[in-house]
Each structure stands twice: as structure tokens, then as C-alpha cells.
Amino acid sequence: KQDLTSILYLDGVSVSFDGFKALNNLSFVVEPGEMRAIIGPNGAGKTTMMDVITGKTKPDTGEVFFKGGIDLTKHDEAFIANLGIGRKFQKPTVFESQTVFHNLELSLKGEKGVMTTLFAALNDAEVARIMEILGVIRLTEKAGDLAGSLSHGQKQWLEIGMLLMQDPDLLLVDEPVAGMTDAETEQTADLLRDISKTHSVVVVEHDMEFVRALNSKVTVLHEGSVLAEGSLDTVQNNQRVIEVYLGR
């Protein structure tokens, strides 16, 4: 029953906390190279879903297949991160007292990045990789600035860049535009669309204008399962979605 062509396949995933079903037989598929927006009211299960994918929470039932055949529910968080799943939490965590460039350098090979910095110069390919990522995250001009001097939005982009340095197959992004200016929000949609040309991306977000700008398929979660799926217009016109968002 595995879907061998998908990058991510949640199959009948349920998670209970003290008898309360945070995820209730949740199933959905993300194809390679796809960007998917996940929306849903507070308590719908979005965070729990991300926790299950990254191995932070083990489901009571169901399976989570990555790259076709790997059942993530059998593995721990560190193993799953190394498989090629990068998760961007809502709050940016960058090294404020280091330059933007150095932040990316430190992410190059995880702990080996620290070794590289201390004991060896970067090789040409590594420098080229950092320059490429700087372009993707719109921070080329800021390469030599301290990360602590960046705006909130720029710090979010830097953290996305730090994840990209690890070259994940799947990027999970949790409410990236919370607290951003309108201009930053718009640029974040552009940036994620660029990234989705080479990576699969799952974005959890509340901001509907931003979700519209992503121009991706949308999955609406409600009470721990999929309420609707399709283009933003399709799901926004879905009667059950309207009832959930506007109150019946």
C-alpha cells in the first residue's frame, strides 16, 4: 500500500493525547518537487502532523512513508533529520553574533562545518554553494553583516538558507511569515516558490494572502484529518471549509 513515487505519504495516522485525537486517521500525499500549503483552524493538528513527520511524536496508528519506502514511524528524530527532512520552526534561531555567511558555513556539514571553520578553508565548491544559497534567500548583499543585525524576516530567510545548506529532499516550514512586513511576506512567497523548483516543500500557514501567493495545492486540516484539498479557490469555496472557518 506504499506509494513508491511520493516524497511523503501519511497513511491513516492517528495520535491521541489523553484520549483526545489530535490526528484522526490522517492521510495525504506530497509528490516530489511539490509545494503544499497546510491550513486549518487552531487545534486542527498541524503542529502534531509536523511532529509526526519529523519523529518527535510517534503515532498510535498509521504509517509515514518518506521517499516511497522508508517508514519514518520506525525511526527517531536524529535519524529522520539525516534522511533529508529539514524543519523550519516558527521562531528563527540563527547565530546572532556571526555573519550571515558564517551562519551558512556552519550549516554546511552540521558539526563538520564547525571543523571546517576551525581547521580548513572552504573549497571552491563550498563557497559556490554558499553564494548560491545567499542568492536564493535574497541575502547576497548582507553576507558580511552580523545575523543579529538582520530584520525578523531576513533572519527567517537565513534560517531557511541554513536548512538548504544540508540539501534536504523535503523542507517543512512552520508559519514563516508570522511577524513579517508585507514586503517580506511577498518576498518569502517568491523565495519558497524558487526553492520548490528543486525541493519538496510543506508550508503550514495562517496568512491566506501568503498562501494565495504560494500558488500551490492546499490541504485543509480539521479535527485531525483532511477536510478538503485542492487549489486555494477550490477549498475556500468548499461548503464544509466555510462552515469550519465561519462557524456553522
Ligand code: ADP
Ligand atoms: P494546530 O497546530 O493545528 O493548532 P496542534 O497539532 O498543535 O494543532 O494541536 C491539535 C490538538 O492536540 C489541540 O487540541 C491541542 O490542544 C492538542 N495537543 C497538541 N499537543 C498536545 C500535547 N502534547 N498534549 C496534549 N494535547 C496536545
